[in-house]
Amino acid sequence: xxxxxxxxxxVLCLVPVGILARGFFGAHPTDMSSWGQGLGANPLEVxxxxxxxxxxxxxxxxxxxxxxxxxxxxxxxIRFRRMLGLFAFFYGTLHLFTYLWFDKNxxxxxxxxxxxxxxxxxxxxxxxxxxxxxxxxxxxWAIRKMGGKRWQVLHRLIYFSAIAGVIHYIWLVKSDxxxxxxxxxxxxxxxxYRVAVWVWPKGxxxxxxxxxxxxx
Amino acid sequence: MLIxxxxxxxxxxxxxxxxxxxxxxxxxxxxxxxxxxxxxxxWSPSTVVQANDKIPNLQKSSxxxxxxxxxxxxxxxxxxxxxxxxxxxxxxxxxxxxxTRPWTVTIDGAVKKKQKLDVDxxxxxxxxxxxxxxxxxxxxxxxxxxWIGFSxxxxxxxxxxxxxARFVEFTTLFDMAQMPGQQTSxxxxxxxxxxxxxxxxxxxxxxxxxxxxxxxxxxxxAPLRIVVPWKYGFKSAKAIVKxxxxxxxxxxxxxxxxxxxxxxxxxxxxxxxxPRWSQAKERRLGEFLKRDTLMFNGxxxxxxxxxxMDLKKYF
Numbered sequence: 355x356x357x358x359x360x361x362x363x364x365v366l367c368l369v370p371v372g373i374l375a376r377g378f379f380g381a382h383p384t385d386m387s388s389w390g391q392g393l394g395a396n397p398l399e400v401x402x403x404x405x406x407x408x409x410x411x412x413x414x415x416x417x418x419x420x421x422x423x424x425x426x427x428x429x430x431x432i433r434f435r436r437m438l439g440l441f442a443f444f445y446g447t448l449h450l451f452t453y454l455w456f457d458k459n460x461x462x463x464x465x466x467x468x469x470x471x472x473x474x475x476x477x478x479x480x481x482x483x484x485x486x487x488x489x490x491x492x493x494x495w496a497i498r499k500m501g502g503k504r505w506q507v508l509h510r511l512i513y514f515s516a517i518a519g520v521i522h523y524i525w526l527v528k529s530d531x532x533x534x535x536x537x538x539x540x541x542x543x544x545x546x547y548r549v550a551v552w553v554w555p556k557g558x559x560x561x562x563x564x565x566x567x568x569x570x
Numbered sequence: 571m572l573i574x575x576x577x578x579x580x581x582x583x584x585x586x587x588x589x590x591x592x593x594x595x596x597x598x599x600x601x602x603x604x605x606x607x608x609x610x611x612x613w614s615p616s617t618v619v620q621a622n623d624k625i626p627n628l629q630k631s632s633x634x635x636x637x638x639x640x641x642x643x644x645x646x647x648x649x650x651x652x653x654x655x656x657x658x659x660x661x662x663x664x665x666x667x668x669x670t671r672p673w674t675v676t677i678d679g680a681v682k683k684k685q686k687l688d689v690d691x692x693x694x695x696x697x698x699x700x701x702x703x704x705x706x707x708x709x710x711x712x713x714x715x716x717w718i719g720f721s722x723x724x725x726x727x728x729x730x731x732x733x734x735a736r737f738v739e740f741t742t743l744f745d746m747a748q749m750p751g752q753q754t755s756x757x758x759x760x761x762x763x764x765x766x767x768x769x770x771x772x773x774x775x776x777x778x779x780x781x782x783x784x785x786x787x788x789x790x791x792a793p794l795r796i797v798v799p800w801k802y803g804f805k806s807a808k809a810i811v812k813x814x815x816x817x818x819x820x821x822x823x824x825x826x827x828x829x830x831x832x833x834x835x836x837x838x839x840x841x842x843x844x845p846r847w848s849q850a851k852e853r854r855l856g857e858f859l860k861r862d863t864l865m866f867n868g869x870x871x872x873x874x875x876x877x878x879m880d881l882k883k884y885f
Binding site (some may be wrong): 526 | 640647709754859
């Protein structure tokens with residue numbers, strides 16, 4: 355059941371890139387001169403924004419798995435977490451390569467200057483770099499090799515990656531902060547949940563004594 | 571001193587007061603009727619114009635570039651027009667029902683004759699020219715647009731500004747009902763922009779009312795806008811309802827929003843970066859790789875207006 359669902363989720367996760375590819379290559383994929391026309395006036399801007407948006411969304415979805423699992427007690431949800439996290443990395447990679455290729459034409463000096471000078475690039479790039487060790491250690495072998503505890507500590511880097519993503523977005527918009535702040539609010543809620551669990555590991559105080567008395 | 575002031579008011583008497591009242595109504599947007607009353611007297615059904623109407627007898631201009639023109643579809647569907655939306659693809663539909671007639675433009679400030687002009691009487695001031703200009707957005711993209719209009723200086727000469735007028739301020743319509751973006755506070759409304767008098771008088775500065783041989787589409791700033799091709803796009807105010815001649819540098823919308831990012835001059839300059847991103851290159855719509863941005867967007871003839879000015883300081 356979960357296996358079948360996994361296949362379905364995997365395919366769903368590919369839909370955004372599929373839509374982009376369809377728009378980009380259009381009705382005549384062999385005619386290079388028509389490329390991009392299905393994505394409006396500025397196709398590369400659409401690709402950059404879409405891949406960036408989906409990186410952020412997958413980071414948030416990944417971070418939502420644990421709270422969702424604990425609240426609903428649907429423990430099988432955990433089996434989707436790695437795939438969702440890897441899709442965040444996948445869209446982040448596409449996002450980065452769109453920039454490296456179409457914005458910078460792979461000119462290393464320009465790229466390094468940008469990363470050093472433009473704070474929204476610096477923070478966005480950092481957010482991506484933080485995802486690399488997580489993607490690399492996403493295999494069962496790596497978890498065994500590292501030991502669960504250490505693996506878990508390392509994978510808390512995703513918090514910083516997501517925070518970097520929100521700051522990256524806030525710093526690049528001209529004046530309309532609506533979308534980056536939406537991501538920011540969701541991320542804040544997901545992180546606050548973790549803080550709450552850390553402070554009160556046994557759940558809200560009120561319910562615990564009630565449960566005990568009723569059991570007694 | 572008090573007596574002298576009272577005398578000043580008497581000399582211009584009733585009309586300025588009614589303009590003032592009218593302007594208020596206009597600004598609140600609550601009484602479109604007020605503007606319509608003014609318009610009705612000047613406007614006759616024969617002058618009704620709308621997007622896609624052809625503009626006849628276009629003159630060619632030596633200012634035009636022969637670069638490949640950006641397709642009409644892109645120019646009219648990719649618009650930074652925050653009065654309608656911060657999403658560039660939305661103004662095309664949101665502005666579809668925008669009313670561009672009747673339309674009056676108030677001329678005030680330091681001029682011999684303050685007046686309200688019907689937009690069609692302004693358009694009739696000089697023969698329409700096609701001016702194919704490069705247009706560079708502060709965001710780093712650019713287009714080539716066959717605008718239609720004539721030099722703003724033609725109108726300014728008719729307005730007879732006083733010698734003390736050193737700047738020109740342009741005000742965009744404020745009407746929340748028609749311009750839904752004005753219900754948000756992404757910028758302060760109404761949008762205003764400004765030019766130094768010599769910039770406004772420069773023959774390249776275009777008073778624009780058309781595009782691709784046709785009446786200007788609403789999403790591109792109909793019925794009347796300016797186009798200042800050597801400055802970033804936001805300097806070119808759209809849907810202008812007022813032109814004021816002023817002594818001091820007027821406040822401008824983007825400069826008010828983020829003073830350290832958007833200067834009053836905002837000349838296209840590849841050597842002065844936006845604080846957050848580089849301005850050295852731009853993406854011409856339709857091209858995949860970025861091309862170099864040119865000083866003054868390639869309009870070198872304006873350079874003499876800024877000789878001796880530190881363009882890093884006056885960005």
